[in-house]
């Protein structure tokens with residue numbers, strides 16, 4: 001049945017979201033891709049890949065996206081809430097507007113997207129939600145990651161809240177928590193070479209696996225790291 005399933009992926013224009021879209025497309029998923037500047041990826045077949053102009057700062061966008069995806073495909077089986085921003089400020093130098101900006105994209109928009117698709121995910125019988133958290137949602141590694149961590153702890157909690165709310169409907173939710181992944185976001189933060197960071201394609205393989213697991217193999221959190229740390 002997996003060839004019939006439909007996934008919505010936010011922030012699919014580049015980085016981790018682009019890699020996830022490609023992997024799920026290759027695995028037979030039909031996709032609705034949320035992008036600020038929609039462009040059909042070169043690998044995509046437009047009968048199977050739908051584009052929606054999605055800005056996580058537009059509070060009406062999620063409901064509209066869900067409606068358009070349902071009118072194109074008739075079902076939604078998975079949400080991959082990937083769009084995210086990182087403002088590298090510590091918790092003292094930052095102000096409320098920095099925190100508001102990260103909470104808006106990293107926590108509030110994913111919640112609205114999943115809530116908007118809730119009935120469809122329940123109808124699927126095996127609805128899946130992957131929230132891109134971060135290892136910054138598990139620990140505060142440095143001062144400069146402090147503010148981002150607040151938002152990613154929130155994103156991890158969101159995934160747990162969805163898992164609890166959706167259990168009886170067959171909805172399973174995972175907080176996916178990587179360390180550095182070789183994308184624009186990480187390159188702006190570290191001098192680490194790409195080949196010493198996690199490859200976005202490996203994150204994409206993990207997402208494909210998480211979406212495929214049966215209801216009886218719920219994965220609440222999945223951490224992945226390119227370097228040794230005490231716990232992760």
Ligand SMILES: NC(=O)c1ccc[n+]([C@@H]2O[C@H](COP(=O)([O-])OP(=O)(O)OC[C@H]3O[C@@H](n4cnc5c(N)ncnc54)[C@H](OP(=O)(O)O)[C@@H]3O)[C@@H](O)[C@H]2O)c1
Pocket residue numbers: 010011012013014015016017035036037054055056057081082083084085086105132133134135177178179180181182183184185186
């Ligand atoms: N890279 C890492 O080391 C790392 C580690 C842990 C977790 N993560 C998380 O993984 C997710 C993907 O990160 P990435 O590394 O792929 O980042 P990236 O290369 O910076 O890409 C970010 C993606 O999010 C989209 N986006 C940003 N703001 C948006 C908005 N307001 N509305 C809609 N889309 C928006 C971007 O769209 P545009 O192309 O339009 O800008 C882009 O597609 C994020 O949630 C991030 O926090 C990343």
